[in-house]
Amino acid sequence: MKQAIALTVNGDVYEVLISPNQTLLEVLRDKLGLTGTKKGCDLGACGACSVLLDGEAYLSCLMLAVDAVGKEIVTIEGLSEGGDLHPIQKSFVELGGLQCGFCTPGIVMTAKAILDEEPQPTEESVKKKMAGNLCRCTGYKKVIESVMSASGRMGGKQ
Amino acid sequence: MEKQFSVVGKRLPMVDAAAKVNGSAQFTDDLTFPGMLHGKLLRSPHPHAKILNIDVSKALRLPGVKGVVTGAEIPDRQYGIVPKARDEYALAKGKVRYIGDEVAAVCAIDPEIAEEAVDLIEVDYEVLPAVFNVQDSIKEGAPVIHEGVANNTSFAIRKEFGDVEKAFAESALVSEDSFYSQPVNHAPMEPHAAVAQYDPVRGQVVLWSSTQIPFFLRRNLSATLMIPESKVRVIKPKVGGGFGQKIDMFAKDFCAAWFAMKLGRPVKFVYERDEVFIVTRQRHPMHLTVKTGMAKDGRILAQQFLSYADGGAYNSTAPTMMALSCFFLMVPYHVPNLLYEGYHVYTNKPVGGAMRGHGIPQARFAVERQLDLMADRLNLDPADVRTKNSIKAGEPHPGGFVINTCGFAESVQLAAEAIGWKEKRGKLPFGRGVGMGGASFPSGVTNMSHISSGAVVQVGQDGGVNVLTGAADIGQGAETVIAQIVAEVLGVSLDDVRVTAADTGTTPLDPGTFGSGVTVRAGNAARIAAESVRKKLFECVADELEANPDDLVARDGVIFVTGSPEINITFPKALKAYQYKDLPMPLVGRASWMADTNEPTTLFTQPGNFSPNYSFMTQAAEVEVDTQTGKVKVLKMVTAHDCGRPINPMLVEGQLEGSIAGGMGQALYEDVITEKGQVMNPSFLDYGFPTTMEVPEMESIDIETDDPVGPFGAKEAGEGTQLSPAPAIVNAIYDAIGVNFNELPVTPEKILKALEEKKKQGV
Known part of the structure; x- marks a missing residue:
């Protein structure tokens, strides 16, 4: 059964319909089109999918999207402000x-x-x-x- | 007067660096199209089996499945990167040859459904006896892996010059030693992917692929789909590392194009990480026996080699790999008499292919290790032995190579100084040691006429420069180097140059990224194209500057008269002048370049030049062996390196540093472990290539030579540096604990066992 959740990504709130078994990585890439976050192994072994949750680095391939509800998520796309590089x-x-x-x-x-x-x-x-x-x-x-x-x-x- | 450059030789950021740090750089898996379907592959669970029957009916009935294809339905066209060694089908026809061989492909509305459908395909196999090592595979009566290939030996090479027997008889010392290099996976961070789209009206298929060689991929796709090359367009998006693994066409390329054509919808295939480990390519495991005759003073008088490469189930680059492995035993040392026999042998295991160094690291490991063994036996300093045997620029080469520039002897000396060779070698406390290894690598090849690159340089009305090149940037910075070359020729800044690259629909022919040929080959094409633009501009403004066009210089946005920089015109004004003279815009220059060559290739039987030029290097390592745990810590690695004139020293350093990590991995950690053909460690965690915690202090020393063939004197820098870290480290382990390891990788287990043996023998 799909469920609707709200994710706060790079300061914006997105409502998305997801399966409970979908990882944060899949939702970021496939539902929100934030493809800057990469899938290198899908096993938590390479770090290519690292994002920030409430300021701490997390492997988005090991985290279910539903577990990211209520957190401030920052992806690589959210790091540069107004197009200027961080x-x-x-x-x-x-x-x-x-x-x-x-x-x-x-x-x-x-x-x-x-x-x-x-x-x-x-x-x-x-x-x-x-x-x-x-x-x-x-x-x-x-x-x-x-x-x-x-x-x-x-x-x-x- | 020394040449001065404004853009070439500068430590400039990659032209696409900003896009790569802000997440906007698009790799193949980042592409999506409306209505896109997703594909998955069914793979063989057996190392060797006949396919008796495939039932796809259940898979087809699964809602969301749009298509299934098996080997029986695809054209009977084998492919492979080397024309005479084609032996692969995108999907197996009648027989599978290793665990992971592709049996069928499914296309569905999402990847999960495709995966589910793959599990619903029923295959009846007749399991055949399999072979898992070279020794068994070449035996009389061994299972036949490919029909008609006797002794499972798909390629043999024999190269001989001089008289090795006579030279051995005259040698003070003749040593014969055997070595083994293990299978290594390239493990690029980006898994292999392909997206295809079909235009039924024009009959054209477009394929975006994580490839190193768009034009070869176009050829292989065209041949296997049986449609003209002109109806296949291959586009290379950003590629997340290749190291040789993305040279071949894979099932994902063919199947994406197949389904797109059949279903009229875009189709994407992305490999999982375990697929990258099991079903793409790996460095060939190789057994190599070396017999060397040396004079008392350490001069090499003759070398004889016998090598067996375990190719796994298919050829891939087999003939090229064996040839490189053989030919690059003729540099960096002067070998007056040589006999090489090498065999590429099929087994029912993952497939060997091109990997950074391509057949040479295995040979280099053997030779560099044996040089140390023999220096020891003759009581000579291994560094002196290397210097003494160095080939020299301009001297006749026994194999017929043309060596215009060679910084090898200097590289030995500088690497030795930087690592503290004199003070440390043989003098450090037990458990610590230093070692070195030397190497040379080609900047592409001369011996094939279709290995040429084209370039188009266009200057627009606003002074913007657009370069079209077929060169495939896979992360090494090819586009940046080409942009720097063009900027230097035209005297504009790097910011003024935009590169459009690696799209068979828009950019000129280029063989792609392999053999370290891009800077010299595609760089020269871009240089000549830019020079032809510059010539037109010079001719246009010569009158105004009251000068001969030949006396003009373009630099830093200004065209001026040599020796009189005050007589000048800015680049934008020169461009205006060009337009006011009603000369046609845009200003276009085009060129193609290939190395001088003799056709057809005769190198196997006769002497001849292999490459337009050759890089040289020595790497020296200091290691610490923990005698309790057997762990080796590489403390420092020095690279003294002659890559001609570096176009971008920062990028060259990046190549060196990455090679050191790769070489360390080969020396100490990495090994694709198989049991009865099954890969046992197909994940990053189980495979374990170096992390930040393992890499040593790195120092690079640039030995600048001005090569006459390379653009602005450049030679290759991407692959040669991967050749000598492993022998340097293993030689340092010998210095540290007095044990000779001739098989890679040197794991803690092997070290503890050797130390135990040593203890027993009371030495």
Whole structure:
């Protein structure tokens, strides 16, 4: 049986008709057309589907859409304001913290969660917290550098 | 006077980086069309079986199912990336050859219904005996995997020059050692996908596909669907990594197009992650025996190779892979006498294909490991042995390669210095060590005339530059590099250049992304196309500047006279002048480029040049082995690298860094484990490629050479760097604990076992 739920995504409220077994990832991508969030494994192993729920990073492929009701969901599309890139996004662009870009939305959202929690992280801390986001292109060096640079760019503030 | 560049050689962000960080970049699975249907594939549960009967009636009756197709209904046209090695059907005809082989496809209104319908298809199989390794597969009386292929050996190569026997007799030391490289999955982050749409009025099918080679895919689709190439349009959206795995056509491509044509509605196929692991491609497992004769001073006098590649159920790139594996034993070392025998053998297992380095990493691992073994036996420094054997630019090459530039010897020295070779090698406490490996890679190939690239450069009235290129950017930054080349030639900024790429309906022919040929081949085509535009502009403004067109320079938005920059005209004004002279707009330049070549290819039997140019590198690793757990921590990896002149050093570094992670994975962690043909670890968690926690400190050293063939002196940078991290790491493990590992990967289990053995022997 389908059910209607309301999801708050990037500040907007969407009413959607879903099956109770649908994941948040499926609803974001297939119902709301927010395809920036990627499906890399559908098993919670790669981090490409990372989104923020009330400010914390979650794997949207492991979360049922019904469990996201009442939470503030932020996806990669919600990070840049008025078309301007967020400072984290700018750092990834300028420092080459991405190649194919498929893991990038998930990595950027995780970076946002890391820097919100710890505005001036150590490199070690970033590595630990980013360990659930797989990337096959970059070897992670420039990913870590991008997060560290974003921290500096944001003045160590949230 | 040293050349100065404004755009080339700069660390510029990728032209599509902003779209990739804000979520707007569209990959194949991100595309949707009104009325789109979804497809799923039924796969064989048996490693080898005859298909006796397929009953699709229950599946067809399931509400929401729009179509089912089996191998019996599709044209009898085999496909494959190498014309002489075609052996695959999109859907199996009569027989399946590995677990995962495609048996039938279903198309339905949503993916869940399609999946349910797949389960309703009933197949009667007659299970056949299967073979799971090369040794069994080549035996007399082994099950025949493909009719007519004797000993299951689908391709053999023999290459010989000099006199190895004579040279062995003259050698101070002759060593014969055997090595094994394991199957590795490319594991690109984007699972393989295809969307097809059909226009019944024009009879044209359009396919959006996660492909590295749109034009080859068009050819394979055209051949298997039996419609003209002109009625197939392949468009490559953003591709989320390929590393060679997206070179072949897959069932999802054919079936999406098939259903779109039959049903008149758009159709999408997306592979699940386990399908990426099981049914796409993997690095060929390879057994390689190397016999090397060395002089007392470490000079290589002769090498003899015997290799067996486990190809799995189909050929894919088999002949190319074997050829690369053989030919790239002739660089970076001078091998005056060589004999190579190699065999590609079918087994009832997942299929081997192109993977970053393509047959060479396996060979490189063997040679680089053996060099260390032999240096040890002769009491020589392995770094010195490498320098001593380095080929040199301009010298005659035993295999007939033309080496215009070569920074290999320098790369050994610089990598050694950066890792602290002299102070550390053999001198670190037990459990720590350093090691190195050298390599060379082609920038595409010279020996096939259809390997050429085209480009069109158009300048609009507002000064905007549009480049049409067939080159396929799969994340490495091909579009950025091409845009930089065009911007440099025209003297405009990167922001002024837009690239339209990899669409067989609009962009010129290009073979695609493989063999590391894109920068040199497509880059040269774009350079020449841009130069022809520039020539027209120069001729137009020469009078006004009172100069010879040949003396003009375009840079930073200005055209000026060489040596007199004050005599100039801005690019927009030059463009206006062009229009006021009533010369036709838009200003268009076009070109195509291929490397000099001799036709037909004779390299298997005669000497000859393989590639327009060759990259060279040495990678040096420092490792720490935890003798309690057997875990290896790579502390640092240095790459000293000659890729000619890097067009974009930031992107080159990205290639190096990604290769180090990939090479580490091959050295220490990754292995596609099969039991009786069943892949046991088809998920990221079970497979385990490196995360942020494993990657080491990385240092890259650029050895700039100005190659005469590459655009602005560039050579390849994407694949060669994947060749030597694994041997460098395994050589460092030897330095750390005194154990020689000749089989990959070197897991904690193997290390603990070896340490235990060592203890028993009391050494």
